[in-house]
Amino acid sequence: MKKTSLKDIAQQAGVSTALVSYVLNGKEKETRVGEAIAHKIREIAKELNYQPNHLAKSLRSGKTYTIGLIIADISNPFFANIARVVEDEAKKNGYTVIIGSCDEHAEKSWDLLNVLINRQVDGFIIVSCEGSESQVHYLKERNIPFVLLDRHFPEIQTDFVATNNYKASYDAGIHLIQSGYSRIGIMAYKSNMYHMEERVRGYKHALRDNHIEFRDSWLKEVHFESMDSEVKTAIDEILASEQRVDAMIFATYGLAINALKYINELRLKVPSDLAIVSFGQAEVFDLYYCPITYVRQPLEMLGKTSVEFLLEKLKTPDEGMKQILMEAKLIARESSKPKPAALSG
């Protein structure tokens, strides 16, 4: 990368590099540079399209006006869209966002963190992946400003902006029960992540509060990496069980999409054969023959607030933790419409 250097300008102007540096850093008054030569240096710098080395500058000032955004999976439209919101909000505040995706691998997330710390971002917004607790501790110990977005670790005190997943899942369960469904299953990722556990917990409590006994066979946990095959097996099992479910909650968009493909293959009709509520959001929920009821997470607000929190933290680092759990909204549509029996009853 051949960039115009101070030396290049100095040579063309016939002056010392130090003099060029003084002029371009606005310090010509500290020296005895005449205005004519200062003007000449500035003109040559413009001609040669000189770019001040922000890098060296930022090493001194400690400010880069850059935010590092680490997301768990760029190919998940929820994260891609939230990244877009974060960018827009950051830009409004004069910040540029550089993004890394860790594809749900903690070790890749370490790489990205190191690369971006070394590139001197002012702070981080992070959608954590499983097993990345030590990274959060690392950032805390080093006083590197960060805000966790969408996912957080309840046992680690940090700033975070997330959805109230327990409540969202509870509401989804209540909605299905009120629509006349009583054998309700849930499919989630096999994960120790809190947001996933909360979704399962909320669902269970919705059943409990309505005196429906939860059956182990109604909970299907599949691995992210082998989702394609495991979703099929899980659907097969949940439909073959003695207490065959009449409705299902999908804890993520990816699970729902995979399941819908297989449900189509099986020629099951939604909702008469199986009612559905899903987390996440995607155009496919609108365009499916039977529009899918979903839990709308406050994507815009999550993204915007994470930027707001981080910028406040950069301004006043000692102001204390900022934590917020935002409410999701259930968007009820045909895939969970009341059972005919419930209508007449």
Place this chain on the structure above:
Amino acid sequence: MKKTSLKDIAQQAGVSTALVSYVLNGKEKETRVGEAIAHKIREIAKELNYQPNHLAKSLRSGKTYTIGLIIADISNPFFANIARVVEDEAKKNGYTVIIGSCDEHAEKSWDLLNVLINRQVDGFIIVSCEGSESQVHYLKERNIPFVLLDRHFPEIQTDFVATNNYKASYDAGIHLIQSGYSRIGIMAYKSNMYHMEERVRGYKHALRDNHIEFRDSWLKEVHFESMDSEVKTAIDEILASEQRVDAMIFATYGLAINALKYINELRLKVPSDLAIVSFGQAEVFDLYYCPITYVRQPLEMLGKTSVEFLLEKLKTPDEGMKQILMEAKLIARESSKPKPAALSG
């Protein structure tokens, strides 16, 4: 950001900072450091979790093992997925990818380029947006290694990896004609970008080569920013025209999704009221009641090859241009199935 510095280590070891630097940079043999003290320094560095300053290092070595990926729109699943491929391929080669999304704005793309040049990436992979020709010239003039991905400027000599859009669109037109459709419209973005022009050109030539006269009212160009409303108007117009179309090609995934929503609202049946072929790829094309015929771009190969080209360029900068146009594949499904008349004819 408080990181462990050489000075911290020096203080704890009771030696000079210079000595620590010599040892940690593997130059202890150049000095008269005993192995005992060298060992002590390394142990303290480990204890304090010292991270070598790659930034300062890379300023000397000129190597960061980082690729800057600038994509036109992160919320477009085609680009989000291609970013994922680029990351995976880069990782296999020991590179980390940092991503910026310019949201189809040339000026935002300038920002990102500057931020990432200043952060010393080794090179760029770029999905260009409209009006960014000067940025490409800028990179060329400065000998900054880059490869254009998916979109390129035919009037600027650069390395690129792209789809043969002309051929892809031509094939889509031929496919519809062979399926018995003869009044075929196309919806594209209003854009001077070459890939978009090529998609329109291919479609027109498919008509021409089959002696179908192209009508101006069959070509609808809408603006990216106001797509939501313009797509509706365009559909209204194309259906109201005297030569009402019986089939449509959508030049992008975003256009198709918007159009399908409106087509549903209008209660038009695909393909009997309107046959459809779309560019792009998305789960929704599988899950729509009538699976959508689409042009499958070689996403994996595009992403992988762009990394390959860039890494070769980094190794041997003077090897000359690498340019490749890859073929797309038409995936024929129900949305363009043969017209009943064509079947019997």
